Amino acid sequence: MEKPNIKKSLRLAALSLLVVSVSLLTACNSDPVKQNYLQEVQQRGYLTVGTIMNSSSYHLDGESPTGFEYEMALALADELGVELRVLDEVQIEHLFEHLEHGRVDFLAAGLDVTDQRRKHMRFTPYYHRVDQRLIFKQGTRQRPRDWSDLEGELVVVSGSSHEEYLQEVQAEYPDLQWRATRLYDADELLAKVISEEIDFTIADTNTLDIKRRLYPDLSVAFTVRFDVPLAWAFPLAEDDSLYAAAIEYIGRQHERGEITKLVDRYWGHVQHFNYVDTQLFIQAVDETLPQYIELFQQYAGNLDWRLLAAISYQESLWDPWARSPTGVRGMMMLTLPTARSMGVRSRLDAEQAIRGGARYLERLHQRLPDRITEPDRTWFALAAYNVGLGHLNDAREITTRQGGDADYWVDVRARLPLLRQKQYYKDTRYGFARGDEPVTYVGNIRRYYDTLQWLDSQNRIPYPGDNRLVQREDQADESEE
Numbered sequence: 001m002e003k004p005n006i007k008k009s010l011r012l013a014a015l016s017l018l019v020v021s022v023s024l025l026t027a028c029n030s031d032p033v034k035q036n037y038l039q040e041v042q043q044r045g046y047l048t049v050g051t052i053m054n055s056s057s058y059h060l061d062g063e064s065p066t067g068f069e070y071e072m073a074l075a076l077a078d079e080l081g082v083e084l085r086v087l088d089e090v091q092i093e094h095l096f097e098h099l100e101h102g103r104v105d106f107l108a109a110g111l112d113v114t115d116q117r118r119k120h121m122r123f124t125p126y127y128h129r130v131d132q133r134l135i136f137k138q139g140t141r142q143r144p145r146d147w148s149d150l151e152g153e154l155v156v157v158s159g160s161s162h163e164e165y166l167q168e169v170q171a172e173y174p175d176l177q178w179r180a181t182r183l184y185d186a187d188e189l190l191a192k193v194i195s196e197e198i199d200f201t202i203a204d205t206n207t208l209d210i211k212r213r214l215y216p217d218l219s220v221a222f223t224v225r226f227d228v229p230l231a232w233a234f235p236l237a238e239d240d241s242l243y244a245a246a247i248e249y250i251g252r253q254h255e256r257g258e259i260t261k262l263v264d265r266y267w268g269h270v271q272h273f274n275y276v277d278t279q280l281f282i283q284a285v286d287e288t289l290p291q292y293i294e295l296f297q298q299y300a301g302n303l304d305w306r307l308l309a310a311i312s313y314q315e316s317l318w319d320p321w322a323r324s325p326t327g328v329r330g331m332m333m334l335t336l337p338t339a340r341s342m343g344v345r346s347r348l349d350a351e352q353a354i355r356g357g358a359r360y361l362e363r364l365h366q367r368l369p370d371r372i373t374e375p376d377r378t379w380f381a382l383a384a385y386n387v388g389l390g391h392l393n394d395a396r397e398i399t400t401r402q403g404g405d406a407d408y409w410v411d412v413r414a415r416l417p418l419l420r421q422k423q424y425y426k427d428t429r430y431g432f433a434r435g436d437e438p439v440t441y442v443g444n445i446r447r448y449y450d451t452l453q454w455l456d457s458q459n460r461i462p463y464p465g466d467n468r469l470v471q472r473e474d475q476a477d478e479s480e481e
């Protein structure tokens with residue numbers, strides 16, 4: 001009897017296994033594994049985000065897109081290595097339709113999380129919190145303390161969380177009168193409160209804080225909701241790959257402090273509102289600024305002339321004869337040594353003062369480390385203009401010691417006041433300084449600058465030769481007669 005060939009049998013078995021394996025691989029290659037949604041986005045090369053066009057979320061500054069939501073979404077797109085495409089709307093209900101029909105990948109529009117919305121979409125963890133407040137025009141009526149005091153027309157944006165909230169409130173206050181509109185957005189409703197076309201509206205604090213710099217008569221009746229979380233909205237889909245990537249991204253942005261810095265850039269300087277100061281500034285823009293606009297434009301150099309004008313207002317209220325007990329004088333409140341180093345012979349001469357102040361700020365701007373980027377670089381230069389570059393660098397050193405980022409204004413701003421405390425300034429090169437003053441100084445200038453930019457965009461700055469100036473001069477002549 002012939003013995004079986006064991007080696008031959010093993011070779012045949014191995015060959016059979018190889019054939020089976022090749023067949024399986026061929027079958028797999030003929031029906032490739034389907035990509036997840038995140039991979040699809042990266043393969044197509046762009047991310048489409050739906051947002052609202054307004055002063056907070058997204059708008060065009062000239063031809064350049066900007067806005068808190070835009071910058072947040074752009075950073076995510078950069079991390080994913082894709083282009084950001086924006087689909088903007090003025091009605092929030094249209095955004096919800098775009099999300100439902102897959103025209104956008106997600107919504108970044110300052111949306112707060114509500115139970116009603118959760119039925120149709122899913123939200124990331126919050127990236128910012130706001131309060132929601134009932135707004136009316138100061139001086140037009142008695143301030144209501146709660147919903148039972150409300151008398152007048154209350155209008156909110158249709159499809160907004162404000163509308164959802166009022167539907168709930170009405171169960172407790174059945175006599176409450178209000179309506180929702182698709183004709184206007186939140187910014188426009190605030191303007192209609194000012195024009196007295198409507199009596200009340202509800203506004204989120206991130207929108208209100210900006211608008212009160214332009215409309216100081218906007219007054220808060222009471223806070224409707226506190227600490228409302230804002231988040232991005234994604235469709236209810238089985239594939240959560242992009243959704244998960246967004247959650248991780250927001251977590252990293254929180255950990256790195258990037259969201260805190262972005263919040264500061266857009267709203268950090270407008271949270272403290274002074275009614276009288278804002279009124280006086282807008283009045284000065286109309287009555288005093290036109291005398292000096294051409295000088296600010298002539299000597300601004302690489303600066304925006306409106307920023308230079310904002311600095312001058314903070315320093316002197318646009319008074320060329322201004323002086324302080326410490327010896328600084330003129331439109332830009334220069335010290336005598338600084339004035340001499342900038343070639344200024346008379347600090348009380350408006351043209352010389354503006355020229356010297358602009359040169360000095362530009363010099364401070366250039367002396368900062370190259371790694372400090374805008375807009376932080378400008379805020380640092382302004383702080384140095386106020387407190388001195390040496391004290392600013394002391395505060396930056398303290399920031400580094402405490403684990404902060406010395407190249408970001410929001411981190412250094414928090415440490416500048418420590419220069420008043422001996423336990424901190426004793427270990428610095430330049431010692432004691434009133435470090436809280438440059439914090440207020442920079443915040444004020446940023447607010448004045450924002451207001452000038454907005455007034456300019458609305459053609460509300462009376463330039464030399466403007467008919468409004470001619471009319472005012474004619475009226476002055478008539479009154480003298």
